[in-house]
Amino acid sequence: MxxxxxxxxxxxxxxxxxxxxxxxxxxxxxxxxxxxxxxxxxxxxxxxxxxxxxxxxxxxxxxxxxxxxxxxxxxxxxxxxxxxxxxxxxxxxxxxxxxxxxxxxxxxxxxxxxxxxxxxxxxxxxxxxxxxxxxxxxxxxxxxxxxxVPAILAEYAQLNEAPVEIVAYQPELAPDFYRLNAHWLQKYFQIEDIDREMLGNPGRYVIEPGGAVFFARKGGEVVGTVALLRESPGVYELSKMCVDELFQGLGVGRKLLDAAIAEYHRRGGTTLFLESNSRLKTALNMYEKAGFVFQPAIRPGSHYARADVYMIYQPDAVRAA
Missing domain, CATH: 1.10.10.10 (Winged helix-like DNA-binding domain superfamily/Winged helix DNA-binding domain)
Structure with a gap:
């Protein structure tokens, strides 16, 4: 129900x-x-x-x-x-x-x-x-x-004043990784097999191969997440970026994106890419402002049936333009 x-x-x-x-x-x-x-x-x-x-x-x-x-x-x-x-x-x-x-x-x-x-x-x-x-x-x-009513208003004031904090992956947060992404995928697309494996066990499919997962919390509530997948030495994919709809408009997505990019640089990455869908105008605009550049065709060998956008992180090229 x-x-x-x-x-x-x-x-x-x-x-x-x-x-x-x-x-x-x-x-x-x-x-x-x-x-x-x-x-x-x-x-x-x-x-x-x-x-x-x-x-x-x-x-x-x-x-x-x-x-x-x-x-x-x-x-x-x-x-x-x-x-x-x-x-x-x-x-x-x-x-x-x-x-x-x-x-x-x-x-x-x-x-x-x-x-x-x-x-x-x-x-x-x-x-x-x-x-x-x-x-x-x-x-x-x-x-x-x-x-x-006073109890709700007190909680609202506390939550409203709480800053958005970005935290790294912890096993106890794995259910939130699934919850946030599954809701987003079911609303806009569908959960594909590759999603189901990763969402069900981020420790095995993201962390152990050398990737990272970040979560955004506000007032103790987990309101967003993003994954940095290691494809090969120096090559990373930005993936599973989503923000709880109830907390959108607070800059949560950009904080998560900045955290993932900072981690990519910290690891000395050479290539950072993402795959997305042209329907997601707000997200694509955010990626572009952060330095991701649209590619003329979808990524060769893409794992996602929903992907019709391929972007590569090229901040120097964007600043030069």
Missing amino acids: YLSSLSELAFGSRLKALSDHFYLAADEVYRACGADIESRWFPVLRYLWESGPSAVGDVAAAIGQTHSAVSQLADKLEKQDMVRRLRDPDDGRRSVLALTDKAVKALGTLGPIWSAIRRGVVASLGEEGTRLLATLAACEKALAERPI
Whole structure:
């Protein structure tokens, strides 16, 4: 499921999808059992049934909804003759919500249905349902103690201020090498056999033959990577350059490129080339500015089916031009 792949980013969307699913299921049950009620009415009606006439603010606080949402629902319930507004006997300046006789009668017939809903949920979800309820309670408690908006904004400020750092290959970062490149390749092209081998084991196919891999990190997040492949003594290929789309526009790609070029010079390389695709205009422009020169034809014996661009690093020729 796509939303599950987004993890924390889709918290609200996933909970809404679950909420809609349960609302629709309850409505279907109510209709099948002949109950004159809708599932979205339940929290307000049940609270008033148990607590008696109550102010909108008190209902909202009890069921975890906004004052506006409860007030709007109360308007609908008034039109359905399920709720009426009365003057608060303790404070004539405000009104309270009270159940009508129609609502009391309707709610009085729902005992068997509510019991069946409880038992049906257990039968359908089993232990997962029990754990979900416990987790929801824990989340509600945590949110009450630690509001989420200030927490997110604090993380954003910290991440925004963190510099982009370039780090060399470490075995524990190998999954990020696969993650970043696989996502990029699947979006624009497809993962070829040569990609699959290298991405799955960069230590064996890049580092051991004499190459290098660099990663860009920002605030602890791995946001980009690049590989310097050793083809033969002094000859290197720039490959597997990609930046997480969420962090593009921050100069991450150029920092990675500069790190790979610096490593090429440190090793005394004589030739540095890359293969790419003409669709990747932004990347090609960056390579050209760094000193890579377009060649008139694709590289002889190219390993990549997607490659239609061949560039060689010639910084002196570019400066002379």
